[in-house]
Amino acid sequence: MIPLHAHxxxxxxxxxxxxxxxxxxGKREQADSDLDxxxxxxxxxxxxxxxxxxxxxxxxxxGHSVVxxxxxxxxxxxxxxSERPDVALVDIRLIGPRDGIDAADEMFNRxxxxxxxxxxxxxxHTRARAQAVHPLGFIEKPANSQRLRAALRSVPQ
Amino acid sequence: MPAxxxxxxxxxxxxxxxxxxxxxxxxxxxxxLAVYSLNRMASLEQxxxxxxxxxxxxxxxxxxxxxLDRAVAILDTLASSxxxxxxxxxxxxxxxxxxxxxxxxAIVLIDRxxxxxxxxxxxxxxxxxxxxxxxxxxxxxxxxxxxxxxxxRGSMDGRAVxxxxxxxxxxxxxxxxxxxxxxxxxxxxxxxxxxxxxxWINGVTDNKGVILARSERHDEFVGKxxxxxxxxxxxxxxxxxxxxxVAGADVLRATVRSDVAGWLVSATVPVAFLEExxxxxxxxxxxxxxxxxxxGLALAYIFAGFMARPITDATxxxxxxxxxxxxxxxxxxxxxxxxxxxxxxxxxxELKRREEHAAFLMGELAHRxxxxxxxxxxxxxxxxxxxxxxxxxxxxxxxxxxGLAESQDLMLRQNWQGAWLEDLVRAHLNLFAATxxxxxxxxxxxxxxxAVQNIGxxxxxxxxxxxxxxxxxxxxxxxxxxxxxxxERIHLEWKETGGxxxxxxxxRGFGSLVLTQLVPQSLQGNATLEFTSEGCRWALDFAATHVxxxxxxxxxxxL
Numbered sequence: 001m002i003p004l005h006a007h008x009x010x011x012x013x014x015x016x017x018x019x020x021x022x023x024x025x026g027k028r029e030q031a032d033s034d035l036d037x038x039x040x041x042x043x044x045x046x047x048x049x050x051x052x053x054x055x056x057x058x059x060x061x062x063g064h065s066v067v068x069x070x071x072x073x074x075x076x077x078x079x080x081x082s083e084r085p086d087v088a089l090v091d092i093r094l095i096g097p098r099d100g101i102d103a104a105d106e107m108f109n110r111x112x113x114x115x116x117x118x119x120x121x122x123x124x125h126t127r128a129r130a131q132a133v134h135p136l137g138f139i140e141k142p143a144n145s146q147r148l149r150a151a152l153r154s155v156p157q
Numbered sequence: 158m159p160a161x162x163x164x165x166x167x168x169x170x171x172x173x174x175x176x177x178x179x180x181x182x183x184x185x186x187x188x189x190l191a192v193y194s195l196n197r198m199a200s201l202e203q204x205x206x207x208x209x210x211x212x213x214x215x216x217x218x219x220x221x222x223x224x225l226d227r228a229v230a231i232l233d234t235l236a237s238s239x240x241x242x243x244x245x246x247x248x249x250x251x252x253x254x255x256x257x258x259x260x261x262x263a264i265v266l267i268d269r270x271x272x273x274x275x276x277x278x279x280x281x282x283x284x285x286x287x288x289x290x291x292x293x294x295x296x297x298x299x300x301x302x303x304x305x306x307x308x309x310r311g312s313m314d315g316r317a318v319x320x321x322x323x324x325x326x327x328x329x330x331x332x333x334x335x336x337x338x339x340x341x342x343x344x345x346x347x348x349x350x351x352x353x354x355x356x357w358i359n360g361v362t363d364n365k366g367v368i369l370a371r372s373e374r375h376d377e378f379v380g381k382x383x384x385x386x387x388x389x390x391x392x393x394x395x396x397x398x399x400x401x402x403v404a405g406a407d408v409l410r411a412t413v414r415s416d417v418a419g420w421l422v423s424a425t426v427p428v429a430f431l432e433e434x435x436x437x438x439x440x441x442x443x444x445x446x447x448x449x450x451x452x453g454l455a456l457a458y459i460f461a462g463f464m465a466r467p468i469t470d471a472t473x474x475x476x477x478x479x480x481x482x483x484x485x486x487x488x489x490x491x492x493x494x495x496x497x498x499x500x501x502x503x504x505x506x507e508l509k510r511r512e513e514h515a516a517f518l519m520g521e522l523a524h525r526x527x528x529x530x531x532x533x534x535x536x537x538x539x540x541x542x543x544x545x546x547x548x549x550x551x552x553x554x555x556x557x558x559x560g561l562a563e564s565q566d567l568m569l570r571q572n573w574q575g576a577w578l579e580d581l582v583r584a585h586l587n588l589f590a591a592t593x594x595x596x597x598x599x600x601x602x603x604x605x606x607x608a609v610q611n612i613g614x615x616x617x618x619x620x621x622x623x624x625x626x627x628x629x630x631x632x633x634x635x636x637x638x639x640x641x642x643x644x645e646r647i648h649l650e651w652k653e654t655g656g657x658x659x660x661x662x663x664x665r666g667f668g669s670l671v672l673t674q675l676v677p678q679s680l681q682g683n684a685t686l687e688f689t690s691e692g693c694r695w696a697l698d699f700a701a702t703h704v705x706x707x708x709x710x711x712x713x714x715x716l
Contacts, residue, residue, distance in 0.1 A: 047607065048528070048531070048679070049611075051528075051531045053538075054534055054538050071679055072681065095607055095679070095680075120524040120526075120528040122524065123520045123524075141528055141530070141531040142527065142534045143531065
């Protein structure tokens with residue numbers, strides 16, 4: 001698997017080579033990064049690429065860096081081991097046999113990497129399971145810049 | 158709810174009420190019959206007692222007549238004596254004394270002057286008085302028939318006596334009257350029947366209405382007149398009537414007339430004595446009836462409970478089902494209630510299950526829709542990064558959204574489980590009206606939801622590119638989409654042919670990223686993208702774990 005941070009979203013597009021403009025980043029990016037002095041190294045664990053790319057943009061716009069995007073629990077653990085991020089943004093439903101709660105649990109126990117769950121409306125049972133692995137918090141999907149910034153502030157030094 | 162609440166003319170009642178009515182309907186006729194029988198029995202008993210009283214009176218009258226007849230027979234025998242006809246009175250006196258068997262009685266012979274000629278009470282030759290009862294003798298002389306006197310006081314000793322008198326006839330004339338005189342106590346002894354029991358009192362009243370004999374306290378009552386009303390009723394009586402006795406008691410009385418003497422022979426029994434056993438039997442009957450009724454009602458109450466309680470419980474169970482609660486089947490004595498509640502229990506369980514399933518689906522739907530919103534948000538921001546203008550963004554974004562909608566639509570039809578690969582390919586080609594120029598072939602494969610969405614994205618990027626820059630711009634352009642399965646891998650190929658020098662797209666564009674990295678990564682597979690003079694060729698290889706085996710039959714395909 002190729003970590004996506006090695007392939008930042010290109011300025012030139014496949015069928016319409018145009019430099020990026022507008023979008024989520026741009027002017028907001030400058031303002032937000034001023035507010036968040038500490039730059040974090042963030043691992044994104046999400047199997048929907050449109051969502052993970054969006055998250056990547058948001059995280060970067062806040063002045064942090066994305067160390068990788070994992071689509072499964074196994075990927076997440078492996079990337080956590082090699083990249084040692086400060087925090088992982090974890091979707092609970094992932095492809096493969098294990099879910100995001102599993103991944104968060106293992107990343108914290110093995111590498112001390114805390115997780116923020118990025119979830120859609122989850123049922124109480126799943127929510128309780130997620131709570132049990134002591135995440136830093138929950139971010140409701142669809143995530144936006146404000147929610148993300150607030151959540152990332154809780155990452156310990 | 159119909160406007161008319163009750164159909165049968167009565168307001169709705171609880172089952173217990175109907176059971177009580179049912180019990181009453183059963184018991185009431187029986188109760189009536191029982192009361193009727195008791196009354197009937199009582200009146201039969203009454204009739205039997207009356208018959209008995211009458212029977213006793215008749216027996217007494219019969220016995221008295223027989224006794225009088227016997228006296229008449231003795232007297233007739235004596236009257237025909239040759240000694241008497243010869244006028245030999247001393248010899249006749251001896252004969253009469255010999256004929257007299259009954260102690261206390263006397264035989265007297267009188268002439269037409271009522272002068273006693275002989276009397277067994279005195280030796281022959283002793284001067285004798287005239288008879289104390291000339292009236293009866295006179296009738297004998299007149300009628301030449303035997304006569305029985307009423308009560309009178311004897312000429313010799315003043316005792317209460319009565320006479321039986323026969324004529325002694327010589328030719329056509331009555332020479333003498335032969336008399337047998339009895340003390341009234343003789344009849345009293347005759348009518349005293351101790352075997353009848355103490356309360357029975359029998360009496361004889363003569364033609365003048367004077368008491369001649371009484372089975373009880375004879376000496377006290379003999380010679381006294383019967384009270385006029387009692388006498389009146391006794392003379393008129395046919396059978397039994399209620400009366401007040403001379404002793405003042407309330408009695409049931411039967412009076413029969415003696416054929417020989419014309420006397421009134423009565424048998425009486427106190428009403429109180431009769432009614433005592435009758436009252437006792439009525440009380441006993443009522444007590445039995447009451448007990449039976451009480452037992453019956455108690456049993457009816459118990460059995461009603463057996464029915465009413467389960468029905469009530471079943472009603473509560475039905476209400477509980479209505480309120481969305483789980484109910485347990487009843488284990489009552491009533492089979493119907495058990496069956497009913499078993500059905501209700503199953504229904505409540507099923508209802509609960511559906512409720513939970515609905516809640517689960519709602520939760521799932523909420524999750525999916527929020528997740529899809531996140532996808533759409535990402536799609537919008539990625540499209541925006543590539544767009545030169547709002548118009549271009551709008552067009553591209555709408556196109557991608559349409560593609561996502563197509564994939565979703567397919568899954569929606571398969572209950573969110575996934576979609577057939579062929580359906581997916583056709584749906585995305587249809588969106589660009591490219592199906593007529595496409596060759597689609599491969600075995601039926603039912604993909605899970607994640608694969609559907611990602612392969613859908615890839616197909617969409619390919620079709621977009623083919624339409625804008627590739628083979629679908631040219632009239633001879635052709636696309637073949639094929640797939641096959643080897644062991645545990647699925648191989649999918651998009652191959653364009655007939656393109657006329659297609660534009661060489663930028664390898665580092667977003668579409669390229671989707672096809673070479675994002676989609677394969679999401680499927681944990683590999684993809685290659687290459688461009689030839691005829692068009693582009695894209696090959697995807699992914700694990701067969703994305704294919705569901707417990708999918709719906711292929712003939713239920715969505716398209």
